[in-house]
Amino acid sequence: MNEHRPPASSTDPRPHLAVVDPATGQPGRTYEGHARPEAHAIIARTRSAFEKWRLTPIEARAAQMRKAAEVLRRRAPEFARLMTDEMGKPHADGLAEVEKCAFNCEFFADKAADFLARRPVDVGGPKAFVTYNPLGVVLAVMPWNFPFWQVFRFAAPTLMAGNAAVLKHASNVPGCALAIEEVFREAGFPADLFRSLLIPGRDVAAMIDDPNVAAVTLTGSVGAGREVAKAAGGALKKLVLELGGSDAYLVLDDADIDKAATIAATARMVNGGQSCIAGKRFIVLKAVKAAFETALAEKLAAYPMGDPHDPATKLGPLSSVHARDEIHDQVVRSLAGGARLLCGGQIPDKPGAWYPATLLTDVRPGQPAHDDELFGPVAAIIEAPDEATAIKIANDSDFGLGSGVLTGDPERGERIAAEALEAGMSFVNANVRSDPRLPFGGVKHSGYGRECADFGIYEFVNVKTVLVQG
CATH class of the missing domain: 3.40.605.10 (Aldehyde Dehydrogenase; Chain A, domain 1)
Structure with missing residues (x-):
């Protein structure tokens, strides 16, 4: 050196x-x-x-x-x-x-x-x-x-x-x-x-x-x-x-909502959301959407911003003020396009690259939260009427890195993960993560x-x- x-x-x-x-x-x-x-x-x-x-x-x-x-x-x-x-x-x-x-x-x-x-x-x-x-x-x-x-x-x-x-x-x-x-x-x-x-x-x-x-x-x-x-x-x-990635997780109508929300929060908040394999789009069947919105908002509340030197902190700053401003702009434009804010979404009044855990729902095509990669602590809920439509929404993306299925029926989840989702990795009832023992990579963009x-x-x-x- x-x-x-x-x-x-x-x-x-x-x-x-x-x-x-x-x-x-x-x-x-x-x-x-x-x-x-x-x-x-x-x-x-x-x-x-x-x-x-x-x-x-x-x-x-x-x-x-x-x-x-x-x-x-x-x-x-x-x-x-x-x-x-x-x-x-x-x-x-x-x-x-x-x-x-x-x-x-x-x-x-x-x-x-x-x-x-x-x-x-x-x-x-x-x-x-x-x-x-x-x-x-x-x-x-x-x-x-x-x-x-x-x-x-x-x-x-x-x-x-x-x-x-x-x-x-x-x-x-x-x-x-x-x-x-x-x-x-x-x-x-x-x-x-x-x-x-x-x-x-x-x-x-x-x-x-x-x-x-x-x-x-x-x-x-x-x-x-x-x-x-x-x-x-x-x-x-x-x-x-x-x-990059815009990892989609399907939340099916037979999922344990509390467990699903815990997995979703973990998937979204890894590294403050600054991860290519962080869960970003949560495609939720209509029958359980309201319950999942409430549960995920509660789970994200367990990630308050804190001093990154403190061993207890789970959400530190983003990598730069520029990165923080970019993701806030995506949130603002998504809200202007019809999304609803369930928590977060406000830049704190202090120096540094801080941004809170944020949850958007009613996310639809044309909004940045639907179409683009969100590289920060912002989760997007997208409603789907049924399983087939949820799979179509998940695959209708330029990205194909990770994906997940949250369900009470592991065999159903395995079928969807193995055969239906267009991604290099698909996890059932777990958040996508890299592991030296498993091949890691994606398809498409x-x-x-x-x-x-x-x-x-x-x-x-x-x-x-x-x-x-x-």
Whole structure:
């Protein structure tokens, strides 16, 4: 992190990344970034580290990955505080995020050898098998909302497969980016195997085009996904995209309303609603709509805004005042379009990026709460007359990341989840969440490719056929 940097030229000045405390609006630390030539030099060194790492036995890779889990757990309070300072995550949520990263490291340390084992194929004579070889340097463009988890979700399987990695993190979490680099270095990984590039978004295309980059993964907005897809496609490089979501949950007429409301509130309020897989649209059958409105409003009342450094806080500030103003504008325009406000919806009179838990009902097409992604603590209730219409409303979206079914009949829910909903993930009587053991990803404008599980580790390997004739 303290490497010598050559002077940047006047045409390639070093960027400066300034942190702003979302809870107070006060400026925090400013980080000096990498000029474009420096970033390319780092990628070149990462490629050199890959050449040795790819030959490292997988058991040795696993030992290093388990040490990374140990570092994460030992420094968890420090990392949670860093997340709070940079993007406003409540301290308890930060601790849970770090623990999830540690579990992820251990999962791939334990499972990678099985996932990557040669797979024999019977072709009726010659010896034939499939083997999995690393690709090289994977460039990751990652968002701020889960600043540790999003990175480790890609990094653990990528490094266990024998690849190297460079990270272009969101500009508002530079401290998290450098801290993650430190985790791998402290765990004993080669110094240049995982590096963080503190560069502006405008430099990403040039990094994708770097001949030392073999593949790209991005988690972010649809707009960012389009730009990265253009650059990766033009360079003919493998790409995984995990983009936005407008996750729909069906609340059926046989649901236990109190339980359904509890799940819905949990799904909506994860990370203050700033999650691609947070529940956003609750499509409720008409027979239970009134009861569900009352129950969900009561559950959301259990998420008062509070100091994100307080371990008891469940709803901190949003990531920025700009993000807060955007979601408030969506609420205002939805109300103007005929939605009803059941709770929240008012900007508090204090500094920082604060917004309360908010519930809208009578949400219909044409309103932002119906048509767009709501990235904050705002839930939308949409009425449906029957199951078939509810499914149609859920699928009538550009997004297809997560989805849910809340029902008193698990078999009914399983049928709908498995066969009817157009999404990469469908959970019955539970809120959608990522898990290292389950493939994660979406369809439609929510992206393509998968992270986590064996599917995730196969995204960045050469699935090679080998045939040996005796």
